[in-house]
Amino acid sequence: MRRVAIVGAGQTPYGEFPTLGVKELFAWAFKDMLHSVDKGIDPREIQLAYIGSLSAGSGFQLGQLAALLMGHVGLPHVPAIRVENACASGGFALYSAICAVASGKCDIALAGGIEKMRDVSSTKTKYWLGISGDTEFERLAGLTFAGIYALVASRYMHEFGLTREQLAKVAVKNHRHGAMNPKAQFRREITLEMAVAGAPVAYPLNIWDCCPTTDGAAVVLLCSEERAREFTDHPVYIIGYGAGTDYLAVQDRDCITSFKAARMAAQEAYKQAGVKPEDIDFAEVHDCFTIAEVVAYYDLGFCEKGEAGRLLDEEATSLGGRIPVNVSGGLKSKGHPIGATGCGQAYEVFNQLRGQAKNPERQIKNAEIGLSHNVGGSGGTATVFIYRREG
Amino acid sequence: MGAHISIPMYQRAVKQRYRLVGLKCLKCGKINFPPKAGCKYCGNFDQFEEAQLSGKGKVYSYTIIAGAGAPPEFSEEAAYRRFYPVVLVELDEGPRIVAQLVDVEKDQVEIGMPVELVIRRIYTEEDVIRYGYKFRPKKD
Numbered sequence: 001m002r003r004v005a006i007v008g009a010g011q012t013p014y015g016e017f018p019t020l021g022v023k024e025l026f027a028w029a030f031k032d033m034l035h036s037v038d039k040g041i042d043p044r045e046i047q048l049a050y051i052g053s054l055s056a057g058s059g060f061q062l063g064q065l066a067a068l069l070m071g072h073v074g075l076p077h078v079p080a081i082r083v084e085n086a087c088a089s090g091g092f093a094l095y096s097a098i099c100a101v102a103s104g105k106c107d108i109a110l111a112g113g114i115e116k117m118r119d120v121s122s123t124k125t126k127y128w129l130g131i132s133g134d135t136e137f138e139r140l141a142g143l144t145f146a147g148i149y150a151l152v153a154s155r156y157m158h159e160f161g162l163t164r165e166q167l168a169k170v171a172v173k174n175h176r177h178g179a180m181n182p183k184a185q186f187r188r189e190i191t192l193e194m195a196v197a198g199a200p201v202a203y204p205l206n207i208w209d210c211c212p213t214t215d216g217a218a219v220v221l222l223c224s225e226e227r228a229r230e231f232t233d234h235p236v237y238i239i240g241y242g243a244g245t246d247y248l249a250v251q252d253r254d255c256i257t258s259f260k261a262a263r264m265a266a267q268e269a270y271k272q273a274g275v276k277p278e279d280i281d282f283a284e285v286h287d288c289f290t291i292a293e294v295v296a297y298y299d300l301g302f303c304e305k306g307e308a309g310r311l312l313d314e315e316a317t318s319l320g321g322r323i324p325v326n327v328s329g330g331l332k333s334k335g336h337p338i339g340a341t342g343c344g345q346a347y348e349v350f351n352q353l354r355g356q357a358k359n360p361e362r363q364i365k366n367a368e369i370g371l372s373h374n375v376g377g378s379g380g381t382a383t384v385f386i387y388r389r390e391g
Numbered sequence: 392m393g394a395h396i397s398i399p400m401y402q403r404a405v406k407q408r409y410r411l412v413g414l415k416c417l418k419c420g421k422i423n424f425p426p427k428a429g430c431k432y433c434g435n436f437d438q439f440e441e442a443q444l445s446g447k448g449k450v451y452s453y454t455i456i457a458g459a460g461a462p463p464e465f466s467e468e469a470a471y472r473r474f475y476p477v478v479l480v481e482l483d484e485g486p487r488i489v490a491q492l493v494d495v496e497k498d499q500v501e502i503g504m505p506v507e508l509v510i511r512r513i514y515t516e517e518d519v520i521r522y523g524y525k526f527r528p529k530k531d
Contacts, residue, residue, distance in 0.1 A: 126463050139396075140514075142461060142462065142468070143477055147454050147460055150460075151452040154502065155451065155452035199457070201459045202454045202460035203455035251479060251488050251489045
């Protein structure tokens with residue numbers, strides 16, 4: 001397999017854009033990506049595109065979304081594939097595009113993701129967002145994903161003594177980080193008191209434990225090692241990439257306080273990259289709910305099983321800590337446009353590794369190796385990527 | 392606008408929803424619930440027999456759904472009850488299943504509490520009341 005580099009990445013700001021539809025959002029991220037290619041690129045060089053999306057605006061465009069979007073940016077003849085794995089759609093689009101370049105099938109591929117979530121009613125949103133689990137059984141118990149993650153949280157608290165305050169620390173940290181990110185949806189800090197006392201959603205989770213619904217798109221340009229220098233002297237290599245899946249329903253899993261799909265993806269990525277968790281300088285992880293970030297710490301090897309609360313107490317995962325997690329603000333504060341999230345994480349890692357985090361106060365100093373972790377549903381699917389800056 | 396579970400789709404799972412019938416793998420002896428084409432425990436594909444589960448078990452984890460956490464088809468229920476507990480139950484025979492917990496105050500729900508199955512109204516779709524399993528605290 002050939003080595004694969006990221007030579008460009010773009011992202012819309014995440015938030016609410018009443019005047020923009022899926023085509024306009026995608027074009028915005030695409031343009032942002034083109035501008036990021038140091039030596040420029042003729043977009044017609046792109047040979048293949050994978051675009052992740054769950055619903056493309058709650059289902060108004062059910063089929064052939066990827067070709068529709070590529071046509072809108074003037075590339076109707078680039079073979080385009082829509083990828084759907086719920087909240088990990090973007091990660092699986094990236095995974096697929098990397099595999100296409102690594103295999104030699106093409107030299108230059110696009111991975112993207114998009115979701116338009118804000119211009120539908122909250123009822124319709126809850127409908128769409130709750131049917132990516134094992135619908136026949138989980139949904140009919142009266143659960144949405146908040147409820148499913150709440151089951152994970154209750155069990156985690158029971159087994160490992162995680163406290164309500166420790167959960168809230170994830171939200172407080174990620175809002176603090178997001179406040180510094182010009183592309184984040186909620187650029188607002190919250191206090192621990194607020195985060196503990198939010199309106200209940202699904203005990204033990206309250207509104208501050210949940211990520212928002214978001215409009216947004218992200219695009220990553222991948223290139224074979226042979227051609228990377230045509231486009232930049234500062235490529236970021238994806239040195240490890242892994243994917244995992246599991247039963248969708250938590251009732252079908254032996255263990256619910258760790259996601260096997262994410263552990264599998266991480267093990268594969270670490271093995272391929274030849275690095276260990278302690279070599280990772282920073283990570284973007286899938287914090288759709290605060291408990292999801294807690295679970296991720298162990299799944300990615302950042303702590304021993306059940307030790308995540310201690311990591312939060314020590315502020316080890318805050319900017320300036322031992323292993324900063326979600327300096328972008330994460331899904332919690334940066335926002336979670338479902339299909340875009342996996343590629344938006346890659347956008348953040350690409351910029352951090354190249355010293356281009358825009359706002360100097362949020363730039364991680366001298367980072368060499370980054371990681372991103374994208375989870376579908378409540379752990380039914382997952383991807384993990386490890387990136388290294390070279391040159 | 393709720394998740395769409397058509398009447399035929401619901402009907403196909405009546406054995407599970409009304410009677411908690413699982414599939415016992417004749418190779419490893421374990422019970423799969425809900426039934427699977429491939430045994431979760433050993434991968435066996437074709438030697439199963441139906442097995443009746445007792446409906447008795449213990450709460451493995453739980454949540455209390457408040458209004459904002461309820462799917463649209465359960466929002467009416469969440470509105471008039473203000474909350475409803477959902478439990479992940481480990482049945483005595485091994486499988487875990489997720490369902491609502493009824494006949495209980497929210498501060499009484501805890502991990503480890505013994506529960507038993509009851510058949511109750513789940514919700515209404517296509518003007519048809521859908522019944523199915525829920526749990527209640529075990530009565531001595």
